[in-house]
Amino acid sequence: MLLVIGRTFSESLKNFVRNGWLSVAAVTVLFLSLFVVSLLFVVTKTADGILKNVQEKANVSVYFKTDVQEEAILKAKSDLAGYSEVKSVEYVTRSQALENFKRNNADEPVIIKSLEELGDNPLLASLVIKANDPAKYEAIANYVKEASFKDDVSRVNYGKNKEIIEKLNRLIGETKRIGLSLAILFAVISILITFNTIRITIYTHKSEIEVMRLVGASNMFIRLPFIFEGIIYAVIALILSTLFVFITLNFIVPQISSVIPKEIISTAFTGNILYLLGIQLIVGAFLGVVSSMIAIRRYLKI
Amino acid sequence: MIKFDQVTKKYKDDFVALEDISLEIKEGEFVSIVGQSGAGKSTLLRLVYAEEMPTAGAVYFNEKSLDSISRRKLPFHRRNIGTVFQDFKLLPKKTAFENVAYALEACGAPKNEILEDVPQILEIVGLGEKMEKFPHELSGGEQQRVAMARALIHKPLVIVADEPTGNLDPVSSAEIVELLLKINNLGTTVLLASHDKDIVNKAAKRVVVLERGKIIADDAKGKYKIS
Numbered sequence: 425m426l427l428v429i430g431r432t433f434s435e436s437l438k439n440f441v442r443n444g445w446l447s448v449a450a451v452t453v454l455f456l457s458l459f460v461v462s463l464l465f466v467v468t469k470t471a472d473g474i475l476k477n478v479q480e481k482a483n484v485s486v487y488f489k490t491d492v493q494e495e496a497i498l499k500a501k502s503d504l505a506g507y508s509e510v511k512s513v514e515y516v517t518r519s520q521a522l523e524n525f526k527r528n529n530a531d532e533p534v535i536i537k538s539l540e541e542l543g544d545n546p547l548l549a550s551l552v553i554k555a556n557d558p559a560k561y562e563a564i565a566n567y568v569k570e571a572s573f574k575d576d577v578s579r580v581n582y583g584k585n586k587e588i589i590e591k592l593n594r595l596i597g598e599t600k601r602i603g604l605s606l607a608i609l610f611a612v613i614s615i616l617i618t619f620n621t622i623r624i625t626i627y628t629h630k631s632e633i634e635v636m637r638l639v640g641a642s643n644m645f646i647r648l649p650f651i652f653e654g655i656i657y658a659v660i661a662l663i664l665s666t667l668f669v670f671i672t673l674n675f676i677v678p679q680i681s682s683v684i685p686k687e688i689i690s691t692a693f694t695g696n697i698l699y700l701l702g703i704q705l706i707v708g709a710f711l712g713v714v715s716s717m718i719a720i721r722r723y724l725k726i
Numbered sequence: 727m728i729k730f731d732q733v734t735k736k737y738k739d740d741f742v743a744l745e746d747i748s749l750e751i752k753e754g755e756f757v758s759i760v761g762q763s764g765a766g767k768s769t770l771l772r773l774v775y776a777e778e779m780p781t782a783g784a785v786y787f788n789e790k791s792l793d794s795i796s797r798r799k800l801p802f803h804r805r806n807i808g809t810v811f812q813d814f815k816l817l818p819k820k821t822a823f824e825n826v827a828y829a830l831e832a833c834g835a836p837k838n839e840i841l842e843d844v845p846q847i848l849e850i851v852g853l854g855e856k857m858e859k860f861p862h863e864l865s866g867g868e869q870q871r872v873a874m875a876r877a878l879i880h881k882p883l884v885i886v887a888d889e890p891t892g893n894l895d896p897v898s899s900a901e902i903v904e905l906l907l908k909i910n911n912l913g914t915t916v917l918l919a920s921h922d923k924d925i926v927n928k929a930a931k932r933v934v935v936l937e938r939g940k941i942i943a944d945d946a947k948g949k950y951k952i953s
Contacts, residue, residue, distance in 0.1 A: 427834055427836065428834050431831055631815065631817060632817060634815065635815055635817060635828070635829075636832045637801075637804070638775070638804065638809045638815070639804070639805075639828070639829035639832055639833065639876065639879075639880070640801045640802065640803075640804035640805035640829075640832075640833055640880065641801060641832030641833055642798075642801045642833070642834070643797070643798060643800075643801065645832055645833075645834070646832075
């Protein structure tokens with residue numbers, strides 16, 4: 425068996441080299457399919473990462489009027505903590521809010537200065553609520569508006585994050601759709617081209633195949649070189665595509681790191697590299713082997 | 727050893743190549759099958775090495791119907807049969823040695839066996855000196871002898887020769903027949919299809935005459951005759 429695999433494999437290597445440009449075409453288009461699949465994978469993983477990031481930061485802030493006593497706020501806090509959708513409630517006092525504000529704007533002397541000139545603390549005490557499920561923020565906000573302490577509430581703040589989350593969800597859906605149709609398109613083209621390449625290999629080896637049959641070579645021995653040829657295409661395409669995804673990311677990540685945190689993209693790639701290679705291997709081998717099989721079925725009479 | 731039992735072979739467009747053929751060939755026999763082009767000689771031989779299957783009737787090899795052999799096992803049946811053709815069917819990019827070795831490689835023989843057997847068989851067909859020559863460097867007769875060496879490398883039970891001398895001059899043809907007779911003397915059954923009167927008469931063995939797909943004569947010590 426090992427002998428058969430060795431002999432047929434070296435035969436397929438020879439075919440690969442002799443086919444020249446045909447091999448290049450087959451590998452290129454297989455590579456493109458895999459590349460699109462990989463990029464799609466990295467982009468959706470990154471978008472997922474961003475989404476998760478934003479969702480973690482999402483909350484509902486309930487601001488209380490300045491004349492509300494602390495006991496009333498604490499009472500509201502325990503009330504909210506009892507609500508089933510709420511994961512946690514954090515009380516931010518007016519002075520804490522001021523400190524946070526100062527820290528966040530430490531780079532903006534104008535703001536700090538105008539704050540000092542104001543003399544009084546203009547910020548409101550608030551409860552920061554996190555939900556178990558990001559989709560439930562609206563429900564929580566509505567709950568607050570109907571709650572017993574609703575008259576103490578100055579305003580409820582949750583809208584902003586909701587928009588971002590929705591936008592991201594749409595973006596992910598869109599990328600997945602476009603990417604998937606591109607991947608399918610390339611997959612079809614690569615099957616056609618690989619199939620054709622192997623068909624031509626079979627044709628140019630007509631006399632060899634005839635002789636092999638006459639001398640009683642097993643069907644496996646006759647077929648294997650063509651299947652190996654498909655696998656060789658796939659493996660080379662896989663190596664190229666992984667390399668190119670890596671290069672592309674190295675090129676793109678610094679450019680967009682101001683918009684998207686670098687770690688999210690890198691973890692989307694490195695954290696899933698085995699998974700990515702696995703997907704590529706399955707897709708590549710599938711395309712390569714399926715194309716060879718179709719060609720063998722149609723053109724290799726045994 | 728080989729038995730045709732009421733075999734009929736029709737091709738796609740209902741062309742009848744063989745009709746109701748019953749024929750038995752015993753082990754060690756040398757049978758010449760003669761007839762004009764299109765008489766069904768090649769079809770008869772193709773049925774023996776299972777390149778074609780009969781439309782009706784059955785072909786038996788060592789009492790086993792070829793119908794009953796699965797496609798997967800077919801290659802093993804073919805290893806019992808060495809084939810030689812008019813156009814030699816040598817691979818042009820391989821030397822004489824490689825052409826013969828290829829038959830062993832394709833069947834999974836180990837390397838040391840190949841290195842031992844191939845020169846030996848080339849010696850037998852008289853090409854010991856020309857092992858490293860490519861087909862285009864050999865004469866027609868020599869190329870056919872390479873093909874014979876390849877057919878013999880599996881030590882087959884039967885040699886099937888379909889017009890082996892069709893492309894050869896009379897001297898080379900005579901040499902090929904002598905070689906076939908020599909192989910036959912060593913115990914291998916030989917099936918020779920030919921329309922060359924001289925070589926059939928030279929063999930002076932059993933002659934089966936085919937005409938339009940039917941056997942019209944079967945003589946144990948036959949001469950080539952066509953009505």
